[in-house]
Amino acid sequence: MNKKENYASRRNFLKTGAAAAAGFMIVPRHVLGGEGFTAPSDKLVVAGIGVGGKGESDIKSFYDSGKAEIAYLCDVDDRRAANSIKRFPKAKYYNDFREMLDKEHKHIDAVSVSGPDHNHAIHALPAMQLGKHVYVQKPLTHDVYEARVLTHAAKKYKVVTQMGNQGASGDGVRKMREWVDAGLIGDVHTIHCWTDRPVWPQGIQWPAQKGTVPSELDWDLWLGSAPYVDYIEKLVPFNWRGWWDYGTGALGDMGCHIMEAPFSILGLQYVKDVQASVGTVYVDEFKRGYFPESCPPSSYAVMTFPKTDKTAGDVKIHWSDGGIQPGRPEELGANEIFGDGGNGILFTGTKGKILADCYADNPRLLPTSRTEGANVPQKHERVPGSASGHYAQWVEACIAGYGNKQVSAPFEISGPLTEALLMANLAIRGSDMRINNKYPGRNLKLLWDNESMKVSNFDEVNQFVKREYRKGWELDYKL
Missing domain, CATH: 3.40.50.720 (NAD(P)-binding Rossmann-like Domain)
Incomplete structure (x- = not known):
C-alpha cells in the first residue's frame, strides 16, 4: 500500500x-x-x-x-x-x-x-x-x-x-465602534464597501492546453476536495483565486477585511437577501463571452441584514469590486482621498458618515474637520501591535x-461574516447565469432561508451552497 x-x-x-x-x-x-x-x-x-x-x-x-x-x-x-x-x-x-x-x-x-x-x-x-x-x-x-x-x-x-x-485587531475598527456607540452618526442604515481587486485574471476561458506538473508539487493533494482536472500553467500559486472551483473571487479575497467592521460594530449576522450584477467580457468586439468556471471581472452586490440591537432597522451593505466605486459623498473634499484610493468603507447614518480605508484603517468623520473634535472616551481595549497582535x-x-x-x-463572528460574502457570491454566480441568456434580466435578487441554508426563489444556485466533494475528500461532520 x-x-x-x-x-x-x-x-x-x-x-x-x-x-x-x-x-x-x-x-x-x-x-x-x-x-x-x-x-x-x-x-x-x-x-x-x-x-x-x-x-x-x-x-x-x-x-x-x-x-x-x-x-x-x-x-x-x-x-x-x-x-x-x-x-x-x-x-x-x-x-x-x-x-x-x-x-x-x-x-x-x-x-x-x-x-x-x-x-x-x-x-x-x-x-x-x-x-x-x-x-x-x-x-x-x-x-x-x-x-x-x-x-x-x-x-x-x-x-x-x-x-x-x-484588521479585526486594529485600532481603527475599535475607534469606529466607539463613534457609532456614542451616536456621532446616528442610526446606521447603509454601508458601502469596495476594492480594486481582482489583481489576477478573471472572466477568462479555462486553458485548453494542459501543462507539466512540477516535480516539487503534489497536484492531487493540491486539488484536494475539488474535481480532478489536468494541471494547467499559472494556476498555482496565485491565480486560482479567479476560478470558482478553488477561489471565491475578489469578494472572498477582500470582503473579510473590508466588511469585518460593519459586522463587528453593528452585530450583524446572517444575510436576509442579496442582489447582484456583474461585469461582462467579450471574446471579440461583437460577441459576449460566458465562462462559468471563472469569476467575473467585476461585480456589484447589495446585501440586506435584519435589524440588530445596534440598529434601528434593516442594514444594507453595498459591495463593489473590479475598480467600481460608489459615488463620492458630498461631505468629502474635492482633493481628499476616497478610502485609500482603491479600497474603502463608508458608514452612513441618520446624523453623519464615517469613512475608512481597507482593514478599517484611518477612520474619519465626514466632513473630516469633525474628526479632531470627536472627543469620545476610549471604551474598547486596543490590541498591542495591531496586525502582529x-x-x-x-x-x-x-x-x-x-x-x-x-x-x-x-468563528462565531467570522463564520457568519464569511457566509454573507459567500451568499453574495451565489447572487453573482446566478447573475452570470442570466447573462448567458438562460434567464431574462441581469440583476438577480436571492431570498435566503437561513435555517435550511437554501435560496428559496432560485434553486439553480443552491448547488453552490454545498458543493459536491471529490470522492474521499468529504467533510465528516453533521450539523
Whole structure:
C-alpha cells in the first residue's frame, strides 16, 4: 500500500487521534520552574498547513509572538515551503496533512491553515475534531455550508479559533465602534464597501492546453476536495483565486477585511437577501463571452441584514469590486482621498458618515474637520501591535484555554461574516447565469432561508451552497 492509499481514509486517523487527544494535559509553569522559566505549557506547539506565501508570514508571526514553537510544517509544494523549512530547520516536514495529523496529533496544540480557499474546511475541521485550536486564513471557507460547519464545530469541540483578517485587531475598527456607540452618526442604515481587486485574471476561458506538473508539487493533494482536472500553467500559486472551483473571487479575497467592521460594530449576522450584477467580457468586439468556471471581472452586490440591537432597522451593505466605486459623498473634499484610493468603507447614518480605508484603517468623520473634535472616551481595549497582535492574541488565547481569553475574529463572528460574502457570491454566480441568456434580466435578487441554508426563489444556485466533494475528500461532520 502506498502512502496516499494509507492516508486516504480520514475517518481512521480522526477516530484514533481523538482518543489520544483527550489525554493531553497542561502542566502549570510553577510546577516546573521559577521566574523566567518557560514551561512547555507556556509554549504553543503549532503545525502549519500551507507554509508558503501568506502561510509563511503567518507562522513567522506566531513565532515572533515569543510564545509559539513551530514544530510541524506541511505543504503540497516543496518550492513554496522552502523558506519556512529553512527558517524552522527543526520542524518536521510533511506533504500530506492527513499523515501529519495521524502521526503527530499527540504533540500538536494548534494548527494554522493557509492554503487555497477550497481546502480550508477539509484542513481545519479534522484538526478541530482532534481538539486542536485553529487559525484559518480568510475567507474562512469556500462554501456557505462549510462556514456553518466550522462555526458549529468551534463550539462543539471547544477550541480557540481565529480567522486571518488582521484588521479585526486594529485600532481603527475599535475607534469606529466607539463613534457609532456614542451616536456621532446616528442610526446606521447603509454601508458601502469596495476594492480594486481582482489583481489576477478573471472572466477568462479555462486553458485548453494542459501543462507539466512540477516535480516539487503534489497536484492531487493540491486539488484536494475539488474535481480532478489536468494541471494547467499559472494556476498555482496565485491565480486560482479567479476560478470558482478553488477561489471565491475578489469578494472572498477582500470582503473579510473590508466588511469585518460593519459586522463587528453593528452585530450583524446572517444575510436576509442579496442582489447582484456583474461585469461582462467579450471574446471579440461583437460577441459576449460566458465562462462559468471563472469569476467575473467585476461585480456589484447589495446585501440586506435584519435589524440588530445596534440598529434601528434593516442594514444594507453595498459591495463593489473590479475598480467600481460608489459615488463620492458630498461631505468629502474635492482633493481628499476616497478610502485609500482603491479600497474603502463608508458608514452612513441618520446624523453623519464615517469613512475608512481597507482593514478599517484611518477612520474619519465626514466632513473630516469633525474628526479632531470627536472627543469620545476610549471604551474598547486596543490590541498591542495591531496586525502582529492578531497572531499573538490567538497564541495567548490558545495557551489560556478555550473561553479564558477573547480574540478579535473567532468563528462565531467570522463564520457568519464569511457566509454573507459567500451568499453574495451565489447572487453573482446566478447573475452570470442570466447573462448567458438562460434567464431574462441581469440583476438577480436571492431570498435566503437561513435555517435550511437554501435560496428559496432560485434553486439553480443552491448547488453552490454545498458543493459536491471529490470522492474521499468529504467533510465528516453533521450539523
